[in-house]
Amino acid sequence: MSRPEQTEKGDSEFVENLVHINRVAKVVKGGRRFAFAALVIVGDQKGRVGFGHGKAREVPEAIRKATEDAKKKLIRVPLREGRTLHHDVKGHYGAGKVMLRPAPAGTGVIAGGPMRAVFDSLGVQDVVTKSIGTSNPYNMIRATFEGLKSMQSPRQIAAKRGKKVSDVVGRRSVDTVKEAVDG
Structure with missing residues (x-):
């Protein structure tokens, strides 16, 4: 529980926008296994913006991965x-x-x-x-x-x-x- 609080304090300068979530099903012997892909835009509203893509078995984890990816790819406009x-x-x-x-x-x-x-x-x-x-x-x-x-x-x-x-x-x-x- 302390981890999300730390990310909020450290990343308060950035605004995150979730653009798209894609659900993918993999059919296995016991049924279907679902995975999620998230597309997130991150920016500081002062001329820097980036986008990221993350995949995981759970939606929050996919969003977290996409957000980290977006922060690595920031560009200045x-x-x-x-x-x-x-x-x-x-x-x-x-x-x-x-x-x-x-x-x-x-x-x-x-x-x-x-x-x-x-x-x-x-x-x-x-x-x-x-x-x-x-x-x-x-x-x-x-x-x-x-x-x-x-x-x-x-x-x-x-x-x-x-x-x-x-x-x-x-x-x-x-x-x-x-x-x-x-x-």
């Missing part, structure tokens, strides 16, 4: 103003294709099923997504992560090119931002 993505991006994994687009403030998370869990754990408040192809949660999440891994902030691009952020973004958008702030 740059967010604009801490609430949305920097640019449009497409992700592709197997038959799963996803489109991720930034949205203006107040839009909310417009995403279906497994992708919603990813963005809730990531801390994104405004995003529009579309899943094309499969509705398999494993492939949808992997495609979403492929898209998020390719996300780059203007600061990263400027550092890579050896320029200032204003040179990468362009004067027009900088002037537009100044007008919006002033007016």
Whole structure:
């Protein structure tokens, strides 16, 4: 009983979302043996997110294994103003294709099923997504992560090119931002 309390204290920074549980039956001489597979999303709601897969004979054990796996696979995603993505991006994994687009403030998370869990754990408040192809949660999440891994902030691009952020973004958008702030 003391073990769950320790994990809650140590992992209070992370939000866990259970996306999918799959029950698998193995037929043996005495009947059926059931096993469970869990898919979990873990994030800190500040730009870090990961997903994990765990299998066990009991559901809580499968969830625990998936959560540990997710914490090992955390990635950092740059967010604009801490609430949305920097640019449009497409992700592709197997038959799963996803489109991720930034949205203006107040839009909310417009995403279906497994992708919603990813963005809730990531801390994104405004995003529009579309899943094309499969509705398999494993492939949808992997495609979403492929898209998020390719996300780059203007600061990263400027550092890579050896320029200032204003040179990468362009004067027009900088002037537009100044007008919006002033007016």
